[in-house]
Amino acid sequence: MSDELVSILDGNTFVVSDRRGDIEASLTDPTGLFSFDTRFVSRWILTVNGQRLTALSTDDIEYFETRFFLVPGTGTVYVDSQLSVIRQRAVGNGFHEELTILNHEDKAVALTVRLEVASDFADLFEVKDALKKQGTYSTRAGKDGLYLGYQRDTFVRSTGIAASERAKYDPHGLTFEIKVPGHGEWSTDVDVVAAQGGPGQTLERPKYARAERQARPNMQSGLQRWLDQAPRIVCDWESLSSTYRRSLVDLAALRFSPMTAGRHALPAAGLPWFMTMFGRDSILTSLQALPFTPSLAETTLRELGRRQGSRLDDFRDEDPGKILHEMRFGELTAFEERPHSPYYGTADATPLFVVLLDEYERWTGDTKLVRDLELEARAALNWIDEYADLMGNGYIAYQRRNEKTGLENQCWKDSWDSISYRDGRLPGFPRATCELQGYAYDAKTRAARLARRVWKDDAYADALEKQAADLKRRFNRDYWVPDDEYFALAIDPDGNQVDALASNIGHLLWSGIVDKSKAKAVVRHLMGPRLWSGWGVRTLAEGEGRFNPVGYHVGTVWPFDNSFIAWGLRRYGFKEEAARIAAGILDAAEFFEGRLPEAFGGYKRSVTRYPVQYPTACSPQAWSTGTPLLLLRTMLGLEPIGDHLIVDPALPVGIGHLELLDIPGRWGRVDAFGRGRVEVHKDSGLRSQLGVLGNPKKRAR
């Protein structure tokens, strides 16, 4: 999102405005009040005596609340600086704005204060496409409020605006004719309620109604409780402590509660445009956060399980047993013009669902959830064999059946050119990317453990183990590129290898599908000059036909990708290499003030000296937020074994002393300690250790 915009949110309700607090939605400025993927306010402009205001400063108090300090007039010379205007805004199911005007003069002033209001009720999907709405709009300006409505058949959305002080409401806004005494102030509350109602449904009450101002402190204390429940960090390298805190706060902001989850929350994918359930993103973020906030994993598993596919539906790319890709609530989804009710176009969420279930049990010992989700886990495993093997060769492959609005690449690298041969050609469909086979192997291996331990079905466990062993044997034969000693990116529809060298081979280590004898060669590639940038592992190796250091999935460095690669390196015993990745990514985090972007440029570190951010729409992104958490786990070598937590630290020099205290799990709470001993920057010629050289973008705070 542009730095010029300010956004606050609560779940999937969010307000994006300019720095004055005004909303003037246009195609280039996707501002507004959004809720459940619909824009409820597209125009919200404050004027005093007909004049727009100028922002002096904006104070982002919390992710759900912000304050704007303004003066009348525009431009550099203030027309009238005898007045100050403060807008304090908090988001609820709509938003609440406290508008205060201070008169700095001796004598009273008469003012016309106006809020101009409109709504286009655009679907989030429409905002950038400027599609023509098919329904009808209505406006009702009453004595005590302004009501904007939109209706298309039974689809009804409405916005209610009401102020605590006397105002005149008209179809385009509300006006206050006020008198502010000398050195006095005037103030009003304005409530904006976003309501979705079919026939017979009543408008919900605003969460920030005037009598309920304590709603905000509750939210504040919710955040405090969230922080208090997470493990504490003590570290010599101050940057890591602040990155950790940033991650926890951002993760709190990314919490999303589907209607069926009650008070429980799962991680949405990104803020603000992806504040919804995503199979892949919610699962991977839950995995990253497991040692810190295990409740996210539980809700993710339950809610994804509830929405597991049950039928063949080409429009939604749905199969029985499949875990969803993305859920949306807007008009286009409601009228089946988009498939997101939910959309199932992902080939990795289903095996990853089983992986998360097992990892969750290993940490928490919560066998009840494993029993509760036995049917879903079995259906997911059945999907791998019965529906995902599109080429009949025993591998998971994807090919969209919705050719109009479905996704072409149904793996995490979902852009159009992400899967290519070395010479840059793109393969046909179906495509069986390598990491999917790793996930399938891991899912079967882990499910076998659950079958034996919890479901008490040894025959099923035996069958799964046999299938997993067979898959591993075939995979190490069919995907191995013998001349260069790495695994091909995919198998194409003709059964040939899609032979580009990509970061996906790191995920294979995480899944454990790589033969021990081949691991060393894989690691040599990951840490070699073609993939390793100095900050992290590039998505695609330098020298490949489509390599571009600022190409979305073809050369950039993705923090989340690297966190799973580091986990994989630990799994195969490459502690020092895992520490190098952790050092590179956490070092980059310092440049981004603790908030890692989705991706940054794959330029060589010694050339740019700072990580070049790839422009993305969402920040924070969930799995980037989870990255420092998973890196803490890999650096400390945290591994649950039975009822114990094993700690086997391998920390980069420069981190110094690190303590992670009160790590929750089946052991209750335990502490982990480590000291930085791994030399990581010997070859980069830059700072010799973390935190030693000055940082050009040093934090202001």
Next chain:
Amino acid sequence: MTDPITTFFDDLAERGHEPLLEKAVGSIRFDVVNGKQVERWFVTVDHGDVTVSRRNIGGSCTIRVDRPLLEEIVTGRKNAMAAVLRGAFSFDGDIELLMMFQRVFPGPPRPRARRRAAAPARSRR
């Protein structure tokens, strides 16, 4: 011409046990609105065991839907969850039961022999 709604409920009753509903317990009242008339169907689920009745047995969840829309849903031509989003398929009560029950609505009719994935059980490698 057979009525698709009657066929759907008859099939459900005939199955007796529906694996997709194994975790569901409760009963659903369907108010099927046909002009001025309201037809009622009652479905009781007990861990996958399904009984269907036209006699009032109450319900932990009520679904109210226009007959033409339900006809399209039970034949897979319209999606129930999308209908919920647009307010055309209104429900009251246990949302979990509704989420579970929608699993038994069929997918859209598929052109025959279109995709490999349509074959439910192939011989494996």
